[in-house]
Structures are given as structure tokens and as C-alpha cells.
Amino acid sequence: MTVYSSELAVQTRGNGDTVDVTGSVRHESARSGVDSGIVLVSVVGSTAAMTTIEYESGLVADLGKAWERIAPSGIAYEHDKRWGDGNGHSHVRAAILGPSTSIPLIHGELALGTWQQVVLVDFDTRPRTRRIVVQVLGE
Numbered sequence: 001m002t003v004y005s006s007e008l009a010v011q012t013r014g015n016g017d018t019v020d021v022t023g024s025v026r027h028e029s030a031r032s033g034v035d036s037g038i039v040l041v042s043v044v045g046s047t048a049a050m051t052t053i054e055y056e057s058g059l060v061a062d063l064g065k066a067w068e069r070i071a072p073s074g075i076a077y078e079h080d081k082r083w084g085d086g087n088g089h090s091h092v093r094a095a096i097l098g099p100s101t102s103i104p105l106i107h108g109e110l111a112l113g114t115w116q117q118v119v120l121v122d123f124d125t126r127p128r129t130r131r132i133v134v135q136v137l138g139e
């Protein structure tokens with residue numbers, strides 16, 4: 001079995017900025033030399049998340065609006081009382097969505113739908129440079 005590890009650096013604008021990283025994930029999968037296995041994509045940090053979505057502006061906006069209903073930005077958070085950094089909602093959203101997603105790799109192809117992209121969602125309240133770890137496990 002091969003375990004291939006690589007990192008991506010992704011610049012974001014924060015505040016729910018959603019970045020399509022499918023091309024980079026596909027590139028790393030090809031570079032790994034693995035034919036079939038699993039591709040793990042994980043962002044480092046507690047205010048960002050990974051998922052898949054149909055990457056079009058309407059749906060990206062819909063997801064942003066959903067987060068305002070699920071974990072609103074304009075309410076009090078214990079985290080903000082403790083640290084004063086004003087990003088309690090960012091942490092809660094990131095914890096719910098999760099830091100990683102994994103995609104099957106089958107004979108060199110990611111098992112993704114045509115309208116399904118791998119995205120980084122940065123919930124923090126400021127621009128960040130994010131580290132994404134891509135691991136390809138298989139043979």
C-alpha cells in the first residue's frame with residue numbers, strides 16, 4: 001500500500017469564502033501514483049471546513065444563508081466572551097461541517113459527480129492562508 005501526503009496553500013477572504021480545490025486535489029491524486037484507494041482532504045485549523053458542493057454562486061450563497069440560520073453571526077458566544085476574537089460562530093460552523101472530506105479513487109479517477117466539487121469553506125472573520133493536507137492511500 002502507498003501513503004502519499006501533500007499540502008496545498010489556499011488564500012481565502014474569510015467570512016464563509018468558499019474555494020473550489022477540485023483541480024488541485026485531482027492533480028495530487030494523479031501525482032500520488034495510486035490507482036485505486038481513498039483521497040483524504042483535510043484543512044488544518046478550527047475555523048475552516050471541507051465538503052463537496054455543486055460549485056455555483058447561487059448554491060454557495062444558499063449555504064452561507066443556511067449558516068446564518070444554524071449558527072448566526074450576530075448572537076453571543078461563550079468563546080467570544082472568553083477570547084474576545086469575535087469568531088465563535090466561525091468555530092461552531094466549522095465543527096458542524098467538519099475539517100475533512102474523503103473521496104474514493106477508482107482507477108485513477110475521483111468518484112465525484114459532474115456537478116460536485118471539493119471545496120474549502122473558511123468561516124473565520126478575516127482573510128487567511130489555509131493549509132490543506134491531501135493524503136492518498138491505496139495501491
Ligand code: ZN
Pocket residue numbers: 079083085087088091
Ligand atoms: Zn476563536
